Amino acid sequence: MISPNGNKNNLPPYQQPGSVGLVQPQTFTFAHQPDELVLESGARLGPVTLAYETYGQLNADRSNAVLILHALSGDAHVAGYHAPDDAKPGWWDEAVGPGKMFDTDRYCVICSNVIGGCRGSTGPASIDPATGKPYGLRFPVITIKDMVSAQRHLMDHLGIARLLAVAGGSMGGMQALQWAVDYPDRVAACIPIATCARSSAQTIALNEVGRQAIYADPHWKRGDYYGGPTPDAGLAVARMVGHITYMSDDSMREKFGRRLQSREQRGYDFETDFAVESYLRYRGNQFPRRFDANTYLYVTKAIDYFDLAEGRAALADAFAGVKARFLVFSFTSDWLYPSYQAQEIVRALLQKGVDVTYIDVESSYGHDSFLVEVELLTEIIGDFLARVHREEARRRQRVEWSERTVRE
């Protein structure tokens, strides 16, 4: 029997097999003094709150934790439901759950929001303790390195000295790379997906257009719009630019083509004619309901600043001290983070003798492929994590033996 919600049993979505079910949003506050956390820019921030969620059980020796990092518009709610009547699960529900890509029967999956964010973490909409008002543009500019440094505090709080893996797509992949570079002893494996080691001029340009659309909105008021009307129109335009870059020419043609929205003929007016226009307008207009325009500015700026080669003679030097094993994915139709950018990472890792597996996935879904190609990623990431888990167990055994030998 097929129930009204399309499932083959009568269970609601959050009770379906494979779902992590109902999950609890959590927060962790650290750096309690106003100037406790020193950022890459030299600016100081505090107190700092991070929103996060966990799925699955941390094992006795705390060796099965996998940290998932999210992209520009993501949040800590990667899987499951917050309430039984939630219409949608987390943003990568296909990837996290019992038997899934990140198997919650085996691993304790953690997803952390970023500082600068607007989904429960300290960001430009938070209250500035110095003024008692929202930060707005007085919030300090943050970087990918700062995001990761804040997450390191969260891992300390959770008692996780070493992560089995860090994984993420797009900006999440930048954080994964930064984790492996900055905390080499705390990361056993790194899975950067559809990402780069340094943002290209084209990425910076696309981000700048989104920011300009927000600046141009009269409701933006140089960031001091909290409590009044918000710059939704500008943020919607920024989001539309984003959605175009997440798809590919091919996937847009397959999904929309020149299909007309609601008429048999062209409208010969400026109402929505084509299905693709309707899609963009809908996605653009929905976005401001869950996202803060100032966070869009801060997070895109963090992406622009991302450059692992900065201050180093060559990109490879960034990976000189890296100890993690790498699994790198790119997608053939991704024009936002084209395959050559993943290959740049792979070459740099190989130069430093790092163990790396690279897969350039043939897919037509553009940048969105990393959310779509679930079957292939489930198989490859599943096998990879199982192998790293076994290796880690042997590594711990060797450490125990050598410690015992020293004691005996």
Added chain:
Amino acid sequence: MISPNGNKNNLPPYQQPGSVGLVQPQTFTFAHQPDELVLESGARLGPVTLAYETYGQLNADRSNAVLILHALSGDAHVAGYHAPDDAKPGWWDEAVGPGKMFDTDRYCVICSNVIGGCRGSTGPASIDPATGKPYGLRFPVITIKDMVSAQRHLMDHLGIARLLAVAGGSMGGMQALQWAVDYPDRVAACIPIATCARSSAQTIALNEVGRQAIYADPHWKRGDYYGGPTPDAGLAVARMVGHITYMSDDSMREKFGRRLQSREQRGYDFETDFAVESYLRYRGNQFPRRFDANTYLYVTKAIDYFDLAEGRAALADAFAGVKARFLVFSFTSDWLYPSYQAQEIVRALLQKGVDVTYIDVESSYGHDSFLVEVELLTEIIGDFLARVHREEARRRQRVEWSERTVRE
């Protein structure tokens, strides 16, 4: 000796060899009654003025006219200078002049603005005779077919029964194709460059984002902004999106990379950090000085509606009656009008037995390649036009002979 303007002689730019020199903007008004020109939508328009320019001399038998069609933001001023102190020549000065791609020693080159435009032709900023006020959004939606139909009136006015060639890049290429399809007896050769036979979902999406940026500008006022502040911020954002699509990932990396604009270090703020941001802001902010936001809406909509396959069983059927010889160009790094779109045109032409030469130019400059790859285009277009010119002379001779035979 090198003069301060960088030339090897002391002559000002408009007197340099190869320049068409000082040129005169011209206009032609037709369809003098308010409802004289029937548009593709069924709406009526009049009076209609077209701005145009001519370069070189029309020969005695009026057989050497070449019509150049412009792209979205172009105008009739393709080459030369309007005044001795003009800082810049026309938009494709490298291509039009003595000894150039379109050799004004041999051909009479005409460039016509489009209806819906804002550079001297009837468009949304023109006075609506029905109200005595600017049309704004009361201007009828126009199509590429309408643009070409208006240009056909201009050719009648100039006494040109048959064009040696129609040529254009991007939206200019759409007009060139439409000319060959709609007026098969009036076009000897067609040169569509970096264009398509039907706009893709991605093109429509990118145009829609530009329009949304204009709609979101409070100065837009549903198009009734004439006499007051203009929606410059929205139009600037639209233009920035455009500029990104005109370049390629490669050309942006070569031109800007991650070069910082004016500091040795990151600014850690929202001022301009990167050279690419500065470039986009400059180009975006310059654009409203010479372009009308409503025209941007109308012309992008005409591009979206462009579909030679519409109302036909197959694209090839559009070319069933075509008599012109074709020379089609695409550029390997053009992601706005990728090579496969040119190849779609070529295949459809071949299906109908049309004579076509196709060149997919290896170039890293993206869509802008058609303005950059001057040397190659000069050689190929030069040879092609010379050949068509010879064939046309033989054709006319055959017609004369047969007419004489009939008379004798």
